[in-house]
Structures are given as structure tokens and as C-alpha cells.
Amino acid sequence: METLASKEGRGTELVSLYVPPGRQISEVVSMLKQEYGTASNIKSTTTRKNVQDAVVKVMQRLKLFRKVPENGLVIFCGAIPQNGAGSERIETYVITPPEPIQVYLYRCDSRFHIEHLQEFLKEKETYGIIVIDASATTYAALQGRHLERMKEITSGVPGKFRAGGQSARRFERQREAKLLSYFKRIGEHANEIFLPLPDLKGLIIGGPGPTKYDFQKGDHLHYTLKDKIIATIDTAYVGEQGIEEVVERSPEVLRRIRYVEEKRIMQDFLYEIGHDTGLATYGENEVRRSLKSGIVKTLLLSEGIDVVRVTVKCTACDYTKQETMKNHLVPDFEQSLNGKPCPKCAIPTIVVADAKDLIDDLAELAEETGTEVEVLSVETEEGQMLKKSFGGIAAILRYKSSN
């Protein structure tokens, strides 16, 4: 998505096409034919040619589908300058969305219209936040960048210093009892607020002073929530401001937690490799084979690999072939197919039908066999190792491969 968002045309010549499920391919093609005709009115020769070329490319791609896939189809196509003016090359991206799209849209603009796809990338995971001190507790939920304030309760616990004339022990006992009932209430409200949230990934507890630790020592939270505590943060403030502080620091906290997780995953893999247990493998071919035979427990992919799986198809016969290559080599490869005879029917009609990130390609294969997928950053030493020493693709196996 980032790649697509960064692409810019020289003029208004980048085509975005959204086809929702249920449309007829033929209907879309005839709409595109009209757009091709309309484009002949464009004054600038270059722009006109680029738009018309893009429309033709889109039609070609579209005709490779017998019918619109069940989630619909999105095609981006247009002349993208590679190295300044005059170096434009037609780039095409065919995307089958993860969920059904609703819009039917054709746009020709200086950018690709990716906004209707971005919907699907919205963060669904939710984090609960509780900010506690001896005077009050505030609850909030953080979903992606959206913060929802849920509740605030006050403690009713008196300050630490007794009024004159009161018995010190009696005062202390009363304070303890009030604190305990406050902790109970904190727990009850937390259970009520956070247990029903379906995508609750973790709980962060914040607050100034030691009260938040005292609360955590007791058994006031439902055990599933207790297990979800991922961090305890010292804040300067309570209430709304305390929540804001936690939110500000949450990316760093979540990243740190993820790094620990990534290190552990990679160390599990290295253990199998180091002890020669036969329960680990790496490299695209080996991993793909293991995935297909359903023996992969965890698939490890480095987000640092910029490699795509290209599908070549013949538009005249049923010839098809897949190849893996560096992302930046795709345009040259596509060019090299021009006029090349199909190995099967000898007609020069072979085209790139699809170029999919290798990460997505393998992740889809993993999904089919119920395999866990872990995409590791290159921010940790272990993540670097996955990328550099193991080609960015590795797997921990359920059992030894039979071959």
C-alpha cells in the first residue's frame, strides 16, 4: 500500500479500477472501451498515449478473469516515471481484496486511489488502559489510533495523614479496608469494561506512585485480564492526562513487546537448527514444499525481503508459470515478454498476470494449512539474522520432513 501511495504520474494518467463482486467482466470491459474513446480527446499526446495504454493494459488483465473474484477486484495501472521525465513505464497492480469491496469506480488521476483498500488495513487489535492512583482510576481503550475513554471512578480513600486526636492504628486499619474495597471496585469495573471486548490484545497499567503495583499484587482482576497485562508504566498524572501519557508511550511499549516476541520466535528456530533436530528449514523452495505438505508449525518471514512472486500467463492458451524475483526487476521482466512466443502455443501473447509480494504469497499458502505466520522486523539482531543468513524465509516444523 505504501508503494502504491508513493506512485505519482506525470499528469492525470494513472488508472484506478474497483470492481465489486457480482459485476460482469464484459460490462466492465465495455465501460473501459468507452473510457478509451473519451481519452482520445486529451490534448497532450504523451498523456493521451499513456492513458490509452493503461486502459488497454487494464482490459487485458481483466480478461484473464473468467468472472469477478468473490471479494471483487482492484487494478491500478499507469505510466510511472522511473528516473525523471521521459523514463515512464507502465506499471500494473492487480489486487484481490481480503474482504468484499462495495465500490464500483474508475478514476484517472495523477495518483492511485487506494483509499477504498485502506479500510481493510485498519487496526483491529484493542489495548485496554487503566491508570490508577490512590485517589482515582481511569479506564480507556485504544484501537489503532482511536482512543475511547470508558470510565473514571474515585477511591474514597482518605489521605495518608490522620486528623489530630485519631488513633493511629485505627486510622491505618480503616484506610487499609477502604483501599481494599477500592481495589475490588477497580477490578470489577475493569472486568465489566474489558472482558466483553472481542479483540483485546493486551492491558497496560499506568499511574504515578506505588498504588498500581499494590493493585496488581491482589487478585482483583479476572485471570484472563491479568494474563493480558503487557506493561506497567509510571506516569506523572492520573485521570485523562495519565491516559494521554500512556497512549503517547504505547507505540514504544508495543514495539518493545513485539521485539521480545520476535527474538523468542527466532531463538526457537535457531534452537532447532543448532541442535539439528530436523524440525526447522529455510529458503523459499524448502519452505514452500514444507508448507504444501502441511508440516509447518510456524512460518517466519522477514519484512525486509522485497521479492515478488510473478505469475506469467498466455492469453491465447492455458500456459502459466510462476517465478520469484526482486520487486524492482518486474518492469524489465514484463518488457522482456513483449513479442516473446508462448512456449506452448507459440503465439506471442504471454503477459504478467500477477505480481504478488512473496510474503503475501507464502502467508496465503500458510493460511490454507492452518499455519501460524510471523512477520519479523529487521529491528532486532535476530530479525537481521533471519533476513541475512536465512534469506528472510524460514519455518519451524511440526514433524520432520520425510524426504
Ligand SMILES: [Zn+2]
Ligand atoms: Zn500460449
